[in-house]
Amino acid sequence: MTAWQWVKVIGNFVNLSTLSGLxxxxxxxxxxxxxxxxxxxxxxxxxxxxxxxAFTIGNVVLSKHDRAYFGNAALVRHEERHSWQYFCLIGLPMLPLYVIGVVVSFLLTGDPASRNPFERLANLDDGGYVERPVQPIGRTVAQAFSGRRSRPKGQ
Structure with missing residues (x-):
């Protein structure tokens, strides 16, 4: 690990986000x-x-999949970027802010990731997301009621 990664590990332990992930x-x-x-x-x-x-809390990446799921280096980089977001936001305030990002992104695009600033900063493509264009809210509502969703690859 680099010196900065050690700073993140210690910081996310102190700010309780890694303990929350565990x-x-x-x-x-x-x-x-x-x-x-x-x-x-x-x-x-x-x-x-x-x-x-997969989802990250502090330095803990939780997944329903087995360890082989993380054989994709881009996905690991994506999840590490989320761990830096916890560090920068001093831990658990990241969770409600992330939820707000999900809601705004969904309202704008019908997709929880496309306009979520946390997913964009972690690199949508690395996380397996497809960027969706902004659309009229009526289309978003129609999608929500028709049950059509977009999910990251691998789900």
């Missing part, structure tokens, strides 16, 4: 393994929320 992994009966760049993989996460193939 707690979420325990609740979801995940198996923990050490990942690259100061990340901890929590695979086999069994709770149904959130729907994403």
């Amino acid at each position: 707690f979420a992994g325990l609740l979801g009966r995940a198996t923990f393994t050490r990942g690259p760049r100061g990340l901890i993989f929590a695979n086999g996460y069994q709770l149904g929320f959130p729907i994403a193939g």
Whole structure:
């Protein structure tokens, strides 16, 4: 790990976000393994929320998939960028801000990631997301009621 990655590891431990991620992994009966760049993989996460193939809390990347899911270096970079977002936002304030980003993105595009600033800063493509254009709110509402969703690749 680089010196800056150590700063992130320590910072996310102190700001309690990594501890919260470990707690979420325990609740979801995940198996923990050490990942690259100061990340901890929590695979086999069994709770149904959130729907994403992987999500990060602090330096903990939780996934319903097995460890092989993280063989994609771009996805690992994407999740590490989220861990930096926790560091920069001093931990858990990231969660409600991320939810606001999801809501705004969904209202603008019908997709929870396309205009979410946290996903954009983590690189949409690296996370397996397809960027959707801004659309009229009526189309978004119609999509919501028709059950059509866009999800990242691998789900």
